[in-house]
Amino acid sequence: MGPAGLDGVTTRVEDERPASVRDRAERGMRDERQPRPNPLREGLRLERMAEPCTMVICGATGDLAERKLAPALYNCLLGGFLPPEFTVVGFARRDLGDEAFRDHLLEGINRFSRNRPAKPAIWESFARGIEYHRGDFDAPEAYVELAKRLDRIDRDRGTAGNRLFYLAVPPALYPEIVNQLEQAGLATPGDRRRSGSKRGWTRVIVEKPFGSDLESARTLNRELAEVFDERQVYRIDHYLGKETVQNLAVFRFGNGLFEPIWNRRYIDSVQITVAETVGVEGRGEFYDATGALRDIVQGHALQLMAMFAMDPPVEFHSEDLRDEKLKVLRGVKPMSPSDVATNTVRGQYVSGWVEGEKVSSYRDSPEIAPDSQTETFVALKLGIDSWRWAGVPFYLRSGKALPSRVTEIAVQFKQAPLALFARAGVPQIEPNVLAIRVQPDEGILLRFGAKVPGQGLQIRTVNMDFRYGSSFAVDSPDAYETLLLDAMVGDASLFTRDDEVERAWEILDPILNAWQAGEGGPLHFYGAGTWGPPAADELLERDRRAWRRP
Numbered sequence: 001m002g003p004a005g006l007d008g009v010t011t012r013v014e015d016e017r018p019a020s021v022r023d024r025a026e027r028g029m030r031d032e033r034q035p036r037p038n039p040l041r042e043g044l045r046l047e048r049m050a051e052p053c054t055m056v057i058c059g060a061t062g063d064l065a066e067r068k069l070a071p072a073l074y075n076c077l078l079g080g081f082l083p084p085e086f087t088v089v090g091f092a093r094r095d096l097g098d099e100a101f102r103d104h105l106l107e108g109i110n111r112f113s114r115n116r117p118a119k120p121a122i123w124e125s126f127a128r129g130i131e132y133h134r135g136d137f138d139a140p141e142a143y144v145e146l147a148k149r150l151d152r153i154d155r156d157r158g159t160a161g162n163r164l165f166y167l168a169v170p171p172a173l174y175p176e177i178v179n180q181l182e183q184a185g186l187a188t189p190g191d192r193r194r195s196g197s198k199r200g201w202t203r204v205i206v207e208k209p210f211g212s213d214l215e216s217a218r219t220l221n222r223e224l225a226e227v228f229d230e231r232q233v234y235r236i237d238h239y240l241g242k243e244t245v246q247n248l249a250v251f252r253f254g255n256g257l258f259e260p261i262w263n264r265r266y267i268d269s270v271q272i273t274v275a276e277t278v279g280v281e282g283r284g285e286f287y288d289a290t291g292a293l294r295d296i297v298q299g300h301a302l303q304l305m306a307m308f309a310m311d312p313p314v315e316f317h318s319e320d321l322r323d324e325k326l327k328v329l330r331g332v333k334p335m336s337p338s339d340v341a342t343n344t345v346r347g348q349y350v351s352g353w354v355e356g357e358k359v360s361s362y363r364d365s366p367e368i369a370p371d372s373q374t375e376t377f378v379a380l381k382l383g384i385d386s387w388r389w390a391g392v393p394f395y396l397r398s399g400k401a402l403p404s405r406v407t408e409i410a411v412q413f414k415q416a417p418l419a420l421f422a423r424a425g426v427p428q429i430e431p432n433v434l435a436i437r438v439q440p441d442e443g444i445l446l447r448f449g450a451k452v453p454g455q456g457l458q459i460r461t462v463n464m465d466f467r468y469g470s471s472f473a474v475d476s477p478d479a480y481e482t483l484l485l486d487a488m489v490g491d492a493s494l495f496t497r498d499d500e501v502e503r504a505w506e507i508l509d510p511i512l513n514a515w516q517a518g519e520g521g522p523l524h525f526y527g528a529g530t531w532g533p534p535a536a537d538e539l540l541e542r543d544r545r546a547w548r549r550p
Helices: 019-028 063-078 098-112 120-127 140-157 171-183 214-225 243-253 284-288 291-309 318-330 337-343 419-423 468-472 479-489 498-516 534-541
Strands: 054-058 087-092 130-134 163-167 202-207 233-236 267-275 344-350 352-354 357-359 377-383 393-399 406-413 433-439 443-451 459-467 523-527
Touching (some): 063 098, 171 202, 171 214, 214 498, 233 498, 267 291, 284 291, 291 406, 377 534
Parallel strands (some): 344 523
Antiparallel strands (some): 377 393, 433 443
16 A cells, blocks of 8 residues: 655755755655645555655664664665665664664664665665664653754754654653653654744654553553654554555455455455464563463454455545544454353463474473463454444464464355255365465465366366565565655554554453453463464364364
């Protein structure tokens, strides 16, 4: 899906920049009050360049900046999507200088970028716009100095006061940081200023988890709203930046073959699987306080379901898209405790083998309580109470230490009338399945029946398989490349809105409460390297269905 226009009004810095810098900046500016481009005419993923801006990474010395942000920014620059004026400021507690911070980012690019190692000429250009700002996140003076640094960058590099703050820190630090930004005058968007302002737009990206329950999510949203307008806040979920997820809208709404059958009349059931082969691997303290339902289902799985099930938006603008996703979530009825016991399964892995390697039990991992009740696997059955989806079950599952690393949406269509084939002696024919693979092999697979060549009537299931890599012969951009560029151009389509977050927790809170109260069924155990506990299979067997094995 393509850009929806800017969520902020840009203002020009008069006379303080060289003419060449000012001209390049002005060519990239668009006023949100002007008509937004129609992505259906111009392409759902427009190739476009970000405006000159400064990206401030709070927590810049952590793993996220090294593994994801630095490679994503480098690849955006390599692809021609970042202007020469683009600047990165790392903000963290560690005592580093500019050169040491540049080396830190370069190491991340050389290790984790899809285009590695870094090309010397490209890196040299990128490095000229990288600076490091040392400070404590609770120290007002650090933000005062940061404001001075950003003003100087605006003058020297022509970044026009456009600022993107990325909070690559634990959510507990969000309130402190955003309040300090406000006190230092760094949180006010340019369109709140009057004529003569030297400020452009201001946006903030926050990472999941977006709260741990409904109450904490509302508190977090309220704390962000006290400083930033909602249109300035970009809640990032990297699953929504994956190419296949973005292609869902094109696949459904751009092909007359599929949209007419995307409803309860033709679809029997939908399965959404988010499977990981890894265990907790050093994240024991975080994971034991979180679990699979909070970690994956609240954000990733429910967002995939909403993208899959939404009605066509009026236009491909961020608010129209997010309105339709919210309608899907509002159609999901929260469960009663008895519903939780019937329609959910939670599991925890014990020792086993995954991809030829021995995996120890979850409870044997460091920082995990020996009697931990945290689920590492969850399966649940949901329904969407809407005209399109009434009666169609949505089965969601996610787990760690499973046989395959795969994320997919599998659509099982209703069985065709088979009396004709039964009279001809043909055994049961498998129903048609459409599998949308999000990772790792991005693509779309369609399973259907075909006659086996030769005498007589034999029917066999065959696959029609589309893969991004082989079909387009280009690498798909990493999700963070897409999402960072979207934030810079002001397209919030692939980011989660505050009411979406809260509605997701309204769906999941009753499940968490029932589990905690002992009313939601027992904790089951499964061997590492299996597809979860037998109770997860029974969840579908009661409906005369079975999980698809990706």
